[in-house]
Amino acid sequence: MSHFGTRLSIDEALIIEKQGRYFLLNQKMKELISQDFFYAGTYLGKVRHEVFFPSFNLLAMIAERKEANKIMVDDKTEWLFIVGRDVFKRGILKVNGSGKKNAYTLVVNKHSECLGFGRILHNLDDVKDQGKVTVKNVSDIGDFLRRERKLRD
Amino acid sequence: MSSKQFFVDRYSKLGWNYKPVTLKQAIRINISNAEEVDVVRRLESRGIKLEQISFIPHAYWIPESPFSIGATTEYLLGYYSIQEAAAQIPATLFTDSEGKMVLDACAAPGGKTVQLADLMHNTGVIIALDVEKRRLTPLANHLERCHVKNTIAYHMDARHASQLKIKFDRILLDVPCSGNFATDTEWFQRRTIEDVKRNAELQKQILSEAVRILSEDGEIVYSTCSLEPEENELNINWATKHLNLQTEPIDCYGDTARTEILGEHLSTSIANCRRIWPGQTQGFFVCKLKKAG
Numbered sequence: 001m002s003h004f005g006t007r008l009s010i011d012e013a014l015i016i017e018k019q020g021r022y023f024l025l026n027q028k029m030k031e032l033i034s035q036d037f038f039y040a041g042t043y044l045g046k047v048r049h050e051v052f053f054p055s056f057n058l059l060a061m062i063a064e065r066k067e068a069n070k071i072m073v074d075d076k077t078e079w080l081f082i083v084g085r086d087v088f089k090r091g092i093l094k095v096n097g098s099g100k101k102n103a104y105t106l107v108v109n110k111h112s113e114c115l116g117f118g119r120i121l122h123n124l125d126d127v128k129d130q131g132k133v134t135v136k137n138v139s140d141i142g143d144f145l146r147r148e149r150k151l152r153d
Numbered sequence: 154m155s156s157k158q159f160f161v162d163r164y165s166k167l168g169w170n171y172k173p174v175t176l177k178q179a180i181r182i183n184i185s186n187a188e189e190v191d192v193v194r195r196l197e198s199r200g201i202k203l204e205q206i207s208f209i210p211h212a213y214w215i216p217e218s219p220f221s222i223g224a225t226t227e228y229l230l231g232y233y234s235i236q237e238a239a240a241q242i243p244a245t246l247f248t249d250s251e252g253k254m255v256l257d258a259c260a261a262p263g264g265k266t267v268q269l270a271d272l273m274h275n276t277g278v279i280i281a282l283d284v285e286k287r288r289l290t291p292l293a294n295h296l297e298r299c300h301v302k303n304t305i306a307y308h309m310d311a312r313h314a315s316q317l318k319i320k321f322d323r324i325l326l327d328v329p330c331s332g333n334f335a336t337d338t339e340w341f342q343r344r345t346i347e348d349v350k351r352n353a354e355l356q357k358q359i360l361s362e363a364v365r366i367l368s369e370d371g372e373i374v375y376s377t378c379s380l381e382p383e384e385n386e387l388n389i390n391w392a393t394k395h396l397n398l399q400t401e402p403i404d405c406y407g408d409t410a411r412t413e414i415l416g417e418h419l420s421t422s423i424a425n426c427r428r429i430w431p432g433q434t435q436g437f438f439v440c441k442l443k444k445a446g
Contacts, residue, residue, distance in 0.1 A: 024302075026303070032278060032305070033305055037296075037298060037306065038293065038308055039289070039304075039305070040306070041305070042300075043297050043301070071154050078226060081227075082229060115226070142229060144297075145223065145224065145229070145289075
């Protein structure tokens with residue numbers, strides 16, 4: 001999680017892996033679980049093509065860290081972000097941690113709730129054009145709705 | 154085939170005159186994830202109207218909304234679940250599930266599982282089973298969206314739950330059933346009495362397995378969204394006679410179940426069960442069971 005400018009301490013003994021998906025259990029669950037489980041505890045994320053994709057639960061845990069890279073966005077940007085859009089400079093209310101190009105940053109709303117994360121396209125301090133796309137959406141919580149639609153179709 | 158008139162006549166004999174219903178949408182606040190008053194305020198600020206449901210804690214009718222109630226940030230953050238009102242009743246009937254070993258035997262798509270986890274404040278362990286593999290993904294999505302931490306989901310037939318080799322303190326049997334016309338506009342065209350009887354047999358098997366894995370002082374909450382007595386009062390009557398179970402008094406929305414059903418005299422303890430005719434909610438049946446002392 002150093003990509004987000006912070007480190008998270010998780011007891012590795014309580015992490016279980018299945019088919020590239022990682023889950024965090026508690027001690028009691030660890031004692032009970034059998035390997036043919038489908039889902040368990042807190043889903044942390046998955047490895048695909050040797051890259052780890054964090055889950056929204058893990059992102060929320062990272063967002064609680066004071067030093068984590070975060071941008072706080074306004075209401076309109078919040079809505080656009082969760083429908084999959086990128087972030088314009090004008091939509092950013094506050095920057096925490098690194099605002100450097102290519103850094104990964106969490107996207108939070110005005111309630112500091114984690115909406116997902118993105119990759120910074122330009123050094124945020126240097127961008128003057130408010131209409132410029134500055135953070136590319138990598139993952140947003142609107143994904144839960146897309147999953148529901150996919151299952152329906 | 155059994156006609157609409159066949160079923161309507163049955164309902165009349167059971168004391169209810171058929172009328173079509175339009176269900177109101179309902180939500181339940183996941184209080185482990187957010188303060189109820191904050192969620193209500195935020196939804197109202199978006200123009201969504203909420204009315205508290207009197208018979209379920211943390212639950213609200215949504216009589217009016219300018220957009221889909223499933224498309225808000227608050228929903229996506231797991232602050233509430235969209236859950237039909239009667240379906241919210243079963244999980245509330247357990248005596249203090251916190252810290253307990255709980256089985257949700259027919260869990261998908263996960264509305265009651267999430268509710269159980271919320272009532273347990275994510276303590277203890279929930280084992281959630283479903284026999285249909287394709288329904289496990291929506292179950293997992295629901296658990297993830299609502300930040301459930303204490304649940305393990307398996308692809309497993311509830312009739313084989315003893316393979317888990319676990320004794321459970323609480324077992325939720327929200328069993329596969331025939332459903333009802335309030336949630337399925339084509340119910341009368343699709344359903345026959347043979348479907349009802351087939352489901353009733355399956356439910357007996359699930360009940361039988363549940364008793365094998367229930368701890369001595371454990372509780373079973375049995376529920377269906379069927380209006381048919383074979384799946385409800387008659388099955389519970391059978392369970393009290395053949396599975397050494399007894400019904401427990403419950404205090405919840407709904408009518409006292411009848412102990413005379415279509416000419417058959419049932420145990421008086423069936424009156425501890427609750428039957429809900431469609432109206433404010435869909436049709437529903439619920440009861441609590443323990444091993445007979």
